[in-house]
Amino acid sequence: MARHHLSAHATARGRRWLRAAIALTGVALVAAVGTASLLYYRLQPEHHFQTVPVVHGSEQVPSQSTFNVVLIGSDQRPEDKAGHSDSILLVHVDLEHQQFNVLSVPRDMRVYMPGHGYTKLTSVQYIAQLEKGTVPGIEEAVAAIAQATGIPINYYAETNYNGFREIVDAVGGIQLNVPFDVRLTHPWYPEDRGVVIRKGPHVLNGKLATELVHERYSLPDGDFSRQQLQEQALQAIAKQLLKPGSLVRLPTFVQALPKFLIATNLAPADVFSLALAAYGTDLNQDLHYYQVDGQFQTMYDDILQQPNDQFVPDQGQLHQVAAAYFSLGAP
Numbered sequence: 001m002a003r004h005h006l007s008a009h010a011t012a013r014g015r016r017w018l019r020a021a022i023a024l025t026g027v028a029l030v031a032a033v034g035t036a037s038l039l040y041y042r043l044q045p046e047h048h049f050q051t052v053p054v055v056h057g058s059e060q061v062p063s064q065s066t067f068n069v070v071l072i073g074s075d076q077r078p079e080d081k082a083g084h085s086d087s088i089l090l091v092h093v094d095l096e097h098q099q100f101n102v103l104s105v106p107r108d109m110r111v112y113m114p115g116h117g118y119t120k121l122t123s124v125q126y127i128a129q130l131e132k133g134t135v136p137g138i139e140e141a142v143a144a145i146a147q148a149t150g151i152p153i154n155y156y157a158e159t160n161y162n163g164f165r166e167i168v169d170a171v172g173g174i175q176l177n178v179p180f181d182v183r184l185t186h187p188w189y190p191e192d193r194g195v196v197i198r199k200g201p202h203v204l205n206g207k208l209a210t211e212l213v214h215e216r217y218s219l220p221d222g223d224f225s226r227q228q229l230q231e232q233a234l235q236a237i238a239k240q241l242l243k244p245g246s247l248v249r250l251p252t253f254v255q256a257l258p259k260f261l262i263a264t265n266l267a268p269a270d271v272f273s274l275a276l277a278a279y280g281t282d283l284n285q286d287l288h289y290y291q292v293d294g295q296f297q298t299m300y301d302d303i304l305q306q307p308n309d310q311f312v313p314d315q316g317q318l319h320q321v322a323a324a325y326f327s328l329g330a331p
Contacts, residue, residue: 101289112147121145254271296310
């Protein structure tokens with residue numbers, strides 16, 4: 001085996017190169033840590049949400065600590081050109097008090113669609129997407145939600161069946177205490193027809209969780225019961241994301257989120273900052289749900305050109321809830 005002997009001069013030169021390399025590595029590490037620290041500082045909700053857009057309802061100027069996000073679940077399948085707004089949740093974010101208010105918006109609420117007349121809220125997106133395309137159709141649905149509720153909307157995000165299923169699977173499934181027996185009467189997959197999810201605690205994968213929140217015909221209180229299941233599923237997803245130790249996996253989840261969504265005006269940095277706002281909160285104490293009373297009435301649908309059952313909310317209660325819990329700058 002050949003052996004190579006270094007002179008004293010060469011050895012000293014090697015040590016100088018080693019010290020220089022170590023110094024450069026240290027500078028690079030300090031710079032990286034500094035950059036990461038600055039980025040983390042900027043993503044803190046109180047720093048990140050300096051400017052908040054108003055998608056609809058511009059009569060109220062958003063503060064840096066409160067804004068509203070509408071979450072829409074569509075029934076659109078991959079082969080469909082358009083989809084209906086199947087589930088709708090309005091979330092009021094209060095960064096100062098670290099509180100979140102959630103309003104369930106009935107899909108069958110009677111709304112006015114410009115150029116068409118009165119119809120169900122669920123139909124607005126479908127018709128608008130056929131006429132104008134995917135994103136403009138969703139934005140028109142968001143406008144209808146803001147108009148019908150009187151709540152200004154700053155951000156929106158929509159997913160469909162596949163997206164919701166993948167979100168649930170991405171967080172490792174969810175734990176849900178189902179409040180009543182649920183029989184799947186209109187499942188996405190034929191093999192799930194007639195499956196009964198019994199009352200009680202369950203660990204659900206994405207497929208079954210999505211079947212559960214889609215069902216309404218077998219539920220004791222129809223769409224209101226489905227809204228209850230959707231709220232619980234949303235809370236279960238949040239709990240999975242906000243578990244101690246999950247923060248390190250959050251950037252990977254946020255980066256993958258766009259593939260779960262049809263459309264949104266939330267940037268990845270917005271989503272990450274929202275997650276930081278929610279991290280460490282007690283969802284049982286800081287997450288509040290609201291439903292507005294009303295009645296289903298048989299009324300003429302201008303799009304279908306025939307009567308159907310439409311939900312007419314108690315306007316007094318709706319305005320009271322909107323003003324108390326969803327106003328921009330509201331405590």
